[in-house]
Amino acid sequence: MPILVLYCTGHGSTADVAKHIASHIAEQMPPAECHDMHSFDVSTLNDYTAIVIGSAVHGAHWLPDATTFITANKAALTSKPLFAFSVGAPKALPKPISHRWQKWEDDHIYNNLQKLLDGRVVMHVVLGGKLDKEDVHCCSRWTCGLIKEGDYKDWEEIDKWADSVVIALKGQESPRRDFFTCT
Numbered sequence: 001m002p003i004l005v006l007y008c009t010g011h012g013s014t015a016d017v018a019k020h021i022a023s024h025i026a027e028q029m030p031p032a033e034c035h036d037m038h039s040f041d042v043s044t045l046n047d048y049t050a051i052v053i054g055s056a057v058h059g060a061h062w063l064p065d066a067t068t069f070i071t072a073n074k075a076a077l078t079s080k081p082l083f084a085f086s087v088g089a090p091k092a093l094p095k096p097i098s099h100r101w102q103k104w105e106d107d108h109i110y111n112n113l114q115k116l117l118d119g120r121v122v123m124h125v126v127l128g129g130k131l132d133k134e135d136v137h138c139c140s141r142w143t144c145g146l147i148k149e150g151d152y153k154d155w156e157e158i159d160k161w162a163d164s165v166v167i168a169l170k171g172q173e174s175p176r177r178d179f180f181t182c183t
């Protein structure tokens with residue numbers, strides 16, 4: 001059975017990260033599929049070996065649609081090995097605070113996910129995305145005026161995290177079919 005990567009994106013970078021994770025996993029444990037959770041047929045959730053699920057971060061939280069999705073599909077999601085990633089832009093903050101913010105955000109989102117998913121998330125990470133200043137409405141609690149726009153995606157870091165998902169899943173039998181599908 002394939003490994004499923006699901007994502008919820010606001011402006012596209014979470015989709016890019018999710019597709020990269022899926023193709024990297026597929027190189028080592030094929031097959032893998034990658035889908036936008038909005039167009040995903042949830043009745044097929046049981047057809048996967050493991051699930052990797054991710055969302056863009058706004059205001060230190062997953063997008064509301066992503067939270068709604070995991071709440072609505074908790075039973076199916078928690079019946080599989082479950083991994084989560086968040087795509088944010090902590091590196092857009094000034095250096096002295098960006099590292100501490102990323103650590104705080106990682107813990108904060110992880111704890112929220114564990115509450116919603118009965119502690120079944122095996123691993124969580126905050127990965128860098130892309131920030132365009134015009135997408136952040138000023139006066140958002142999230143540091144308006146301090147942030148620096150840019151593309152903070154780090155493909156090596158993304159590959160490393162995808163590798164750790166593969167390591168965690170090793171030992172599970174999966175049919176070796178060489179394909180990778182994405183919608």
Ligand SMILES: Cc1cc2nc3c(=O)[nH]c(=O)nc-3n(C[C@H](O)[C@H](O)[C@H](O)COP(=O)(O)O)c2cc1C
Pocket residue numbers: 008009010011012013014015056057058059060061087088089090105128129130131132135136137140142
């Ligand atoms: C309104 C808004 C609020 C944001 N809040 C946060 C935040 O709290 N923490 C963070 O790390 N990144 C934050 N970001 C940055 C986004 O998470 C980042 O740009 C990410 O790449 C967005 O993914 P997407 O392109 O899939 O929407 C925010 C971006 C926007 C537009």
